[in-house]
Amino acid sequence: xxxxxxxxxxxxxxxxxxxxxxxxxxxxxWAIMGPNGVGKSTICKVLLKDPNYLIKQGxxxxxxxxxxxxxxxxxxxxxxxxxxxxxxxxxxVQNSEMLRxxxxxxxxxxxxxxxxxxxxxxxxxxLDIPNDFIxxxxxxxxxxxxxKKNELMHLWMLKPEFIILDxxxxxxxxxxFKIVMKSLKDYYKKYHPSILIITHNTKVFKxxxxxxISILEDGKIIxxxxxxxxxxxxxxxxxxxxxxxxxxxx
Amino acid sequence: MNxxxxxxxxxxxxDEEVDVQFNTQxxxxxxxxNVVINELNDCNIIQKLxxxxxxxxxxxLNIxxxxxxxxxxxxxxxxDNxxxxxxxxxxxxxxxxxxxxxxxxxxxIENILNIKGISKKDGYFNIKVDGNVQxxxxxxxxxxxxxxxxxxxxxxxxxxxxLVATNEVKADHFVTISNISxxxxxxxxxxxxxxxxxxxxxxxxxxxxxxxxxxxxxxDK
Numbered sequence: 146x147x148x149x150x151x152x153x154x155x156x157x158x159x160x161x162x163x164x165x166x167x168x169x170x171x172x173x174x175w176a177i178m179g180p181n182g183v184g185k186s187t188i189c190k191v192l193l194k195d196p197n198y199l200i201k202q203g204x205x206x207x208x209x210x211x212x213x214x215x216x217x218x219x220x221x222x223x224x225x226x227x228x229x230x231x232x233x234x235x236x237x238v239q240n241s242e243m244l245r246x247x248x249x250x251x252x253x254x255x256x257x258x259x260x261x262x263x264x265x266x267x268x269x270x271x272l273d274i275p276n277d278f279i280x281x282x283x284x285x286x287x288x289x290x291x292x293k294k295n296e297l298m299h300l301w302m303l304k305p306e307f308i309i310l311d312x313x314x315x316x317x318x319x320x321x322f323k324i325v326m327k328s329l330k331d332y333y334k335k336y337h338p339s340i341l342i343i344t345h346n347t348k349v350f351k352x353x354x355x356x357x358i359s360i361l362e363d364g365k366i367i368x369x370x371x372x373x374x375x376x377x378x379x380x381x382x383x384x385x386x387x388x389x390x391x392x393x394x395x
Numbered sequence: 396m397n398x399x400x401x402x403x404x405x406x407x408x409x410d411e412e413v414d415v416q417f418n419t420q421x422x423x424x425x426x427x428x429n430v431v432i433n434e435l436n437d438c439n440i441i442q443k444l445x446x447x448x449x450x451x452x453x454x455x456l457n458i459x460x461x462x463x464x465x466x467x468x469x470x471x472x473x474x475d476n477x478x479x480x481x482x483x484x485x486x487x488x489x490x491x492x493x494x495x496x497x498x499x500x501x502x503x504i505e506n507i508l509n510i511k512g513i514s515k516k517d518g519y520f521n522i523k524v525d526g527n528v529q530x531x532x533x534x535x536x537x538x539x540x541x542x543x544x545x546x547x548x549x550x551x552x553x554x555x556x557x558l559v560a561t562n563e564v565k566a567d568h569f570v571t572i573s574n575i576s577x578x579x580x581x582x583x584x585x586x587x588x589x590x591x592x593x594x595x596x597x598x599x600x601x602x603x604x605x606x607x608x609x610x611x612x613x614x615d616k
Contacts (some may be wrong), residue, residue: 178579193585196577217584218593226585246596247586268548299543299586392595 146171146339147192148305152203154184154191161187163364164203169307169339174353176179176342178374179361180383185343186230187309187364192341193217193227200285207307211243224338226305228296230312234284240295241265241279244302268301271331273324290314290325297328302334311343326352345383346373361384398436408432414613417441431455435613439463446471450501453478457610461486461600468494475501481508482605487518496525497537504535511605512543512551513598519549523556526568530560539568544575545602 147169154162161184169175176388179185192205192342194217204211212220235243244265245256262279269276272294284292293313300308313329314322330352333340342349350372360368360383368374368386377385398414399406404421410428416436423445424432430453437460444467448454456469456479465485473479485491493573497506512520526537540553543551555568575597 192579195581215568216590217581218587218589221585233578235582235597235600237580237602237604238583243583243586243588243596246592249586250589250592251587282604288454303586 146173146208147341148204148206150204150206151189152191152205153201154187155199155201156187156197160201161198161364162191165364165366167359167366169341170341171290171338173356174333174340174342176344176350176355176375177361177366177377178345178347178358178383180345183361183363184364185361186311188229188341188361189229189309189343192225192309193220218250220237221247221305224306225309226300226303226307227292227299227309228311228313231289232284232296232313234282234287234290234292236285237284239280240283240298243283244299247299247303265298268298271301271329272297274298288320290321293317293321293325294328297325297332300326300332306336306338308332308338308340309343310349311341312345313342314344314346314349322348329353345378347379350375362386401586405504417444425449427452429453429455433457433608433610433613435459439465442466444469448473448477448479450475450477453480455480456482457606457607458483458485459492459614460484460608462488464489465491465493467492468482468496470496470498471506472498472500473504473506476503478505479507480505481510482610483508483510483518484602484605485512486516486602487511487512487520488516489518491518492521492522492531494523494525496527498527498529499532499535499537500529502533502535504532506535506537508539509605510541511602512541513546513601514543514549514551515546517549518547520551520553522552523539523554524568525556525558526566527561528557528561528564528566532561534560535561535564536567537564541568541570542601543572544598545572546575548599 149165149167152162152165177185200213204213207223246375248256266276269278274294284295355372359366398416400418404419405423407425408430412431414433417434417438418440421443435528443529458502471479487508494551499506520543524539526539528535539555541553551572553570555570557566557568579597580593
């Protein structure tokens with residue numbers, strides 16, 4: 146489904162990702178782990194063509210097509226969906242207004258208001274959020290947990306095929322974490338999307354069991370393996386995967 | 396609600412909410428009790444507007460202008476325990492001149508002025524705001540916020556002044572001239588909305604965040 150081939154990415158004249166390679170098949174869950182500042186979040190942003198990052202070399206291939214030149218909205222229409230570590234807040238734009246436009250833009254058809262409201266109310270119930278979230282400004286004045294639930298409301302309404310989770314646990318208390326992860330698990334069971342998890346918290350894997358884990362350091366994948374890597378990280382931290390001690394897989 | 400078309404040079408409002416159209420060049424308005432005035436008509440006839448907010452009275456003034464070339468001086472006199480909430484949204488396709496002077500004459504006054512403007516095509520703003528707090532007044536509060544979204548290469552001039560002649564006042568002012576937020580644009584596009592539509596959504600949101608739901612509905616119509 147998604148292949149990243151020899152990808153080198155630059156921001157502010159600094160190389161952030163260096164000949165990165167990754168291959169995530171349809172319906173698979175893949176995790177990228179690593180300490181802070183190694184380029185994990187950059188992968189998320191580059192996949193959605195954040196204008197702050199420039200691809201110097203390599204390609205992103207989605208369902209067999211190179212998407213390097215596609216704009217952010219074109220990539221979203223193909224099915225890519227990002228939940229950022231700190232989702233952006235926008236004063237004056239309501240969730241319902243944005244979602245109706247996004248659905249219409251994706252499908253090319255006008256949205257049926259009655260079925261839209263019926264569906265979004267069911268989503269609110271599932272996420273344990275009040276119905277008035279529908280008419281609240283996007284993430285404005287919301288706590289970290291509320292923002293993540295708000296993004297999940299968008300996810301359930303837009304039904305993406307490839308989900309990118311950037312530090313999904315950040316800003317969540319214990320209860321909110323359970324609700325968010327259960328909702329993602331339910332979504333996975335229902336729609337079988339591919340999921341790329343960027344995290345340094347292995348608790349996420351209790352809900353979304355990864356088919357593979359890659360360890361990132363200095364913009365490069367230095368080790369790839371199964372969920373066992375998570376156990377090593379829990380016991381020994383990322384120190385266990387220093388470049389000099391590890392075998393590089395790509 | 397019926398719209399009041401004002402063609403004389405004087406009117407008073409007492410404890411009411413009114414949709415108005417200023418069809419006169421000079422106008423004086425007296426405010427008593429709790430009044431909301433909505434002027435949302437792209438009216439470019441009015442040039443001088445004087446408003447007196449009397450003791451213990453509150454005025455919420457909502458102005459929206461998106462087509463006309465504006466050339467307007469507003470002076471607002473606020474007396475004892477008076478409250479003024481001004482929300483002025485402007486879209487400039489040509490030159491727009493706006494001077495707002497607020498005078499706080501007595502005590503316990505709240506004076507909050509929010510101005511938001513978008514400069515497009517050949518539009519630009521020349522905005523001057525003077526907030527005056529008089530001598531020997533106490534427990535007053537004054538806030539001025541002026542934000543311009545600049546969508547062309549024209550030069551905008553904003554002059555925010557606070558002229559405070561007393562030691563006891565809470566005052567702050569805030570001025571920005573900026574472009575459309577790239578992170579907000581990226582966010583909307585990441586949901587599948589194209590750049591052009593996302594920009595329009597953000598422009599609308601910028602102005603609409605000034606107003607309550609009722610005013611937003613009127614402008615939307």
